[in-house]
Every structure is written in structure tokens, then in C-alpha cells.
């Protein structure tokens with residue numbers, strides 16, 4: 001029988017599958033099929049997220065091998081979430097919750113424990129209470145985009161619904177970047193970022209989360225690139241002032257209280273991924289205003305906005321990406337400027353800061369400053385307008401603005 005499915009190129013299969021899981025749109029009664037580089041994922045078409053509407057089609061797909069699903073036993077599809085071998089319910093009616101838990105355990109779903117949400121996510125550590133309906137173990141290993149995360153849901157925050165969001169952000173990380181994850185949890189941003197070649201500092205207030213993060217870094221072979229720190233990020237940030245090229249701020253209810261810390265961590269050109277929960281018609285405005293006000297010493301541009309998910313009736317979880325750039329002046333020594341015209345300048349290097357940013361050590365010359373025109377004093381030419389001072393002929397000092405200019 002032809003069943004509704006989403007057809008995507010094989011390399012996009014895992015991304016599509018994750019967003020279908022998050023939207024509760026996967027039709028688990030059928031097998032996934034692959035043919036000629038296209039993967040066919042069975043779905044409930046009504047639940048398919050907008051981004052995959054164009055990929056909707058129909059195809060003959062085999063039933064899963066005589067597997068009994070909870071729906072088979074309940075005659076209705078229960079709303080469940082899976083985290084490793086734990087099944088999570090969100091049922092207000094405890095009798096109904098028990099019935100679903102029993103069906104889950106009697107089905108062929110690989111599951112050791114069934115939990116029901118017993119409180120909202122609360123407190124500084126962002127954890128919740130659970131009712132244990134079946135099994136006893138609250139620690140599990142959850143897989144997300146090829147990474148394994150061991151965690152205990154009773155002790156730490158973790159939401160499998162953020163898988164796509166984390167993927168979108170971490171795919172932007174470049175080799176060699178300095179990434180600071182201010183609210184790292186068990187590492188689902190930090191570990192993929194490190195795997196892409198970034199040096200990562202990952203901080204969390206929750207001791208248990210940091211212990212899991214360290215274990216997860218080892219598990220995923222990135223321990224050498226992740227420095228995990230337990231504590232309040234406001235106390236820890238001084239050590240990394242001016243260090244970060246990218247900052248993740250995934251503490252949506254109170255991220256604005258930590259903006260000053262983020263700005264302290266930011267280097268001269270830094271992207272901040274700022275999460276917020278808003279209920280206004282212009283959901284990005286409060287965050288953007290707060291960022292602009294706090295980062296007044298930078299040129300701020302907003303490079304992306306995303307509605308991550310609906311958080312509660314009338315409330316949205318959103319992300320704002322803000323790029324902070326600072327016009328920086330470095331003192332440079334110019335050797336033998338006389339014979340230089342347009343050419344590469346291997347002899348040009350930053351020496352020390354100008355005193356405007358005390359304590360800042362020298363950085364490599366940014367790529368965009370590699371070639372530019374120099375004044376040749378012997379020819380009595382005028383200095384290029386961007387050269388503020390230039391004197392002497394052998395070893396000269398000059399000031400170059402390093403950003404916001406075309407050389």
C-alpha cells in the first residue's frame with residue numbers, strides 16, 4: 001500500500017528524520033526505504049513541518065517486521081518523546097499515563113524506563129521532577145546526529161526537541177574558532193563545535209552536567225578541544241575576556257541578564273547565538289534592543305533570526321544571531337616602507353596594543369589586511385587616507401584601523 005512519506009537526498013536524511021521526530025510526524029509503523037540516493041521516510045502528512053512540505057510524496061513501504069507499537073495496543077497514537085531508551089510522556093491524567101506506560105513496555109519499542117513530566121522545567125539548573133511509571137533508571141545514552149550523550153534526566157537539562165536547532169548553529173562553526181558555550185549542559189552544542197575543529201570552553205552551574213559533559217567529550221573523541229568549567233559563568237568569564245569568536249547563550253528565560261558577560265567574552269569579531277522566550281508580536285525586538293544597548297562599543301549587525309519552537313500557548317522560543325565587530329587600532333611596525341608599493345606584506349606585523357584595550361595581547365594580522373598601499377616617503381607621496389601616522393624611513397610606526405575599511 002502506498003503510504004505518505006517524505007523523499008529527500010540521502011545526505012539530508014538524518015536532518016529530515018530529526019525534524020520529523022521533533023514534529024512528531026514520523027510514522028513508525030513503516031520501514032524507511034532508500035533508492036537511487038533518495039531516502040523515503042514514512043510520515044503523518046498532517047504533522048510534517050513546513051520546510052518539508054515540498055518533499056511530501058507517496059510510496060509503497062513495507063510494514064515494520066511484525067513489531068507491536070504502543071498505538072497497536074492502545075488503539076490510538078500516544079504522544080511520546082524518546083530520549084535514549086527512556087520514553088517521556090506529558091500526561092496530566094495519571095491513569096491515562098499509566099495505561100500508556102504499560103503499552104510502551106508491552107510493545108516492541110526499545111525502552112527501559114517510562115517517565116511522566118511532574119513539574120515544569122524550573123530553577124537555575126533548569127531541571128524538572130518526574131514520575132517514574134515503569135523501570136527505574138533515569139540515566140541513558142541519547143544519540144543525536146551521530147554524537148552520543150550520556151545524561152541523567154533527573155539531574156540535568158536536555159531536550160531532544162532542540163536537535164535541529166543545535167545542528168543549524170553548530171554547522172556554522174569553523175575550524176580553529178574560539179567557541180564559548182555559556183550554559184553548556186551535557187555538551188550538545190560544545191561537542192559538535194569541537195568536532196568541527198573549534199577550541200571550546202563550556203561552562204555550566206550544574207556540577208552533574210559538567211561531569212557528564214566531560215564524559216561526553218571523551219566518548220565523542222573531542223576531550224582535547226573542550227575545556228569544561230563548573231560555576232556561574234559571570235565568575236568564570238574574566239579568564240576568557242576578549243577571547244570568543246562565537247558565543248552560545250542557551251538560557252532563554254534570562255539570557256538578557258548575562259549579556260554583559262557575553263560582551264566581556266567577545267573578541268573583536270564575534271557572533272552571539274542568543275536564545276529568548278517572548279510573547280510579543282515582534283518577538284525579536286526585545287533581544288535585539290538589549291544586545292545593541294549592551295554591546296554599544298561594537299558595531300552590531302543581526303545576521304539571523306529563527307523561531308525555534310512554540311514554547312507554550314502564545315510563547316515562542318527564538319534565536320537571534322548578533323555579530324559584534326569592533327573597530328580596532330593596532331600599532332604596527334613597518335620595515336623599509338620605501339620600496340613597497342602594492343604587495344603582500346609579510347614584514348608587517350602587530351606589535352602591541354595602543355593602550356585603548358589594555359592587557360589585550362597581539363593578534364595575527366587579519367586576512368583582510370594582508371595587502372594594501374603604503375606611503376613611500378622617498379617619492380613624497382601623500383599617505384593613504386587610512387594611514388594615520390607614518391614617520392621615518394627604515395623602522396616606522398603607523399596606526400591602521402583594522403575593520404570596517406576596504407584596503
Ligand SMILES: C[S@@+](CC[C@H](N)C(=O)[O-])C[C@H]1O[C@@H](n2cnc3c(N)ncnc32)[C@H](O)[C@@H]1O
Pocket residue numbers: 124125126157158159162182183184185186187188189203204205206209231232233234250251252
Ligand atoms: C536551557 S539549559 C541548556 C543546556 C544545553 N545548552 C542544552 O542545549 O542542552 C541551561 C543551562 O544553563 C545552566 N546555567 C544556569 N545558570 C547558569 C549560570 N549562571 N552560569 C552557568 N550556567 C548556568 C543550567 O544549569 C543549564 O544546564
